[in-house]
Amino acid sequence: MSGPKVVRIVTPAERKLIKKRWLTRLKNKIEHVKAYAIKHNMFTEELQDALDETLEYYQNISEDDYRKIEREVSGQIEFLDKEKKNLVKKVVKIRTSKWESFKNLKSTHNELRFLLKNKSIDFQDFDTPSNINEIEEYREKVDYLYSLLKEASFNSQTLTNEQKAIQERLSSGDSLLSVQKWRSNRPKVISRLKKLENALKEMYISEIPQNKIHEFMNRCAELEEEAPNYDLLLDSLTIQVAEFSKNQLALREAKEKLKTAIDQLESLELNLSFIDRWTDLLNSDNLNDVKDALEKAKYLYTEVSEKIIIETRRKAIKKALQNAGYEVNDTMETAWVENGSLVVKKAKNSLYGVEFMSPKNLSRIQARVVADKNRNNERSPNLDKNHEEIWCDEFYDIKTILESQNLSIVVDKAEEAGAVKMKEIALGNDYVKRENQSKKRKNV
Template sequence: MSGPKVVRIVTREEILAICEAHLQRLATAFERWQTQAGRIGELSEADRAAAVARHARLCALLQQDQLRELQKAVPIEIDFLERDLEEREERAIIRATQKRQQQRRVHENAATLLKALQAKPGLATRELQQEISELAQGASREDADALLAKGFALLATAPGQETLGAGQHALAQQLKSDAPAPSLADWINSQPLDSSRDVRLLRIDRHIAELQLLQGVQAAEPFVLRLEKAEAESRPQTHNLLLDSLVLDLAHATRLYQQQRAHFNQLQDLASEVAAFQDTAHQSLLEQVAGCEANQDLQQLSGLIEQCKAAISTHLQAQAAIARRQAVLQGLASLGYETREGMETAWAQAGRVVLRKTATPGFGVEVGGKADTGRLQVRAVAMSHDRDKTRDRDIETIWCGEFQRLQALLKSQGDELIIEQALEVGQVELKVVATGEQEAIEAARTTQRTLG
């Protein structure tokens, strides 16, 4: 099929721009993974070294001209880094939650121990009772285990009425015997909380731990204070209402932050691509992005995301259009068609351009269409109605061979010229480019040169 054609062109420059954007996103994802995993204590040197090595191998694909492999491998690595960071954060949150649960058990057992010691005046020193009282009120101490062990040991040696629960009594008996004393921390962790409160408190501790880890202590502080108020409430109905309300509010807060952080990360990824363009037209947008935080309003983040996407799309389309026009014109020039200064701009302004060839006077090739979409129309044309029309079929046949040579030439340079639609030779009459049209095209070229 050698008649008029609709073709799609993908240039090497366009593919390189896509690969560079992939690598820019990878660099941002890697930096986020390394910083966050290190901050929460979930990054070993071996893990970091392995990620650095993978990153280097992927970057090397660009230098090795393995562009297709790069386009496949980089998104996979980015997805891996995101999922891996989620898993590391989850482990850190679980540890923090367990620590809060352990502290809760320490406080509850301190309260039980204090009550038992107060029931036996003189058994413990005033200083020990004061320290245990502080534990019961929520204080955190590094020697909490030792203080509780000391208090339970005193009770184990004291005669009189049973004041401990079954669990505390079992611990006291073990401390009293000659057998090795159990780890108090292990024993505390093994003791069940009130089943009616356990699940609810576990959820609260989980949410608070997550907020503290991901957002910081200040973000969780209002909820910590509400929890203290709920636990200090002696009226059961009010106590339960306070806990239920806290669970709901914490769940909403953590969900909202996760959404905000996802939007914020996406915005940072896009902004890094925009910044790489080094275009002053984007300065205001980048300043707005720089002023954002991870807990920014979702609507504001979404608006900036769309602006960044539009800026990237516009820039890439413009650059791709230039590369496509240059590739086609240079390819036709190598086949003997005449190209002049300003022809590329004339094409952009008029939507098409006609190239003549000395070897076939009176005929030429018209290339049209918007290069920013990648789809072009190419066809052989005549320069005058007053011509030998018996040559039209020969001209189209010649153009057929030249088009195949153009395809091969572009392919050798890393570009692709793909036929999407084509008509048979002679199926439609050869288009005539009137003299007036040619003069208008030439005038556009001249105007551009003058302005330049």
């Protein structure tokens, strides 16, 4: 392929960074999955062995095999995300069941309390536990209240209509937030209470601290049912619950990303004392502060890591061009940095030159033969193609020199000579190639 080429140049420093970057992400993802599994009693020896084996395998891969690391580790992270989702599904199922059981218990508790008082039956009342995990102890207490009511109300074999209605209400488990009075507009109230309850249920399933759930429940209980704006107050409380949940989930995600960003910065082995302040934010509840630190950490990592590799890339490319016979002075190098373009040619009066274009970080370089747009009358299609074939030898020389400096050269794209219309630019007399043209003629 003798036409235009797009080349990726990877320095030893960059290969080292690539491995550290991906292994840091993989390690953090493994730790996250492991912590979640342990928290919910789902961590097994089989899972432990699989996670350890995965990390060890990629730790043992050479930095020189960076493309394998880039390709496969990203896939492993996606796989771990899927495994985490499977664990979450199991946890959601368990927590949903526990919530429903707790909801029914509290509904029954509220009704039993109301009915026992209404029938003047003595009983020792108790508060609803703030922690749903205390459900078994709570169940025993509710069962005791039911036994008192049953003993007093259902002591005959034939149930009255009132007794049947009581049993029906007790078994329905209307809402975790059941009101204590059977109001005339009960369906309307229950509809709003259901919305609030569902919002609280999502908080519990999402593992948001239960003290906040209990706090919202208490606020609901404190609302005056007879107030003219009771419905609006319920709606407002539901909105607050939803907003709080959204904030907490965003905070959790931001903290996880910040942890990875901090670890990546630390992998650069720099003495950055202010990182401790960002680490402290992993225990903060301020979403804006965490997100701000995350953006700064990501930006700093990108800037520092690129700075480390750009200079080695630039020096290596400059040396290769000079060894291949091109003159690259400081002025030209500065122009390349600022404009992303460098043009070299054989002699002052040369009809053709070679253009190197790249972004500022030199991550990709496009190299192609260019012609002087002011001298079209001196060119022909065959002459254009011939110069592109000559450029193939030049590229081979440069590639060999770069590889001798332990740089990895990957040709991302290459066109046949003559396949792409030759670019035309105004070639000045600033760039001169010394006469040591290689005699090789090889297609690369």
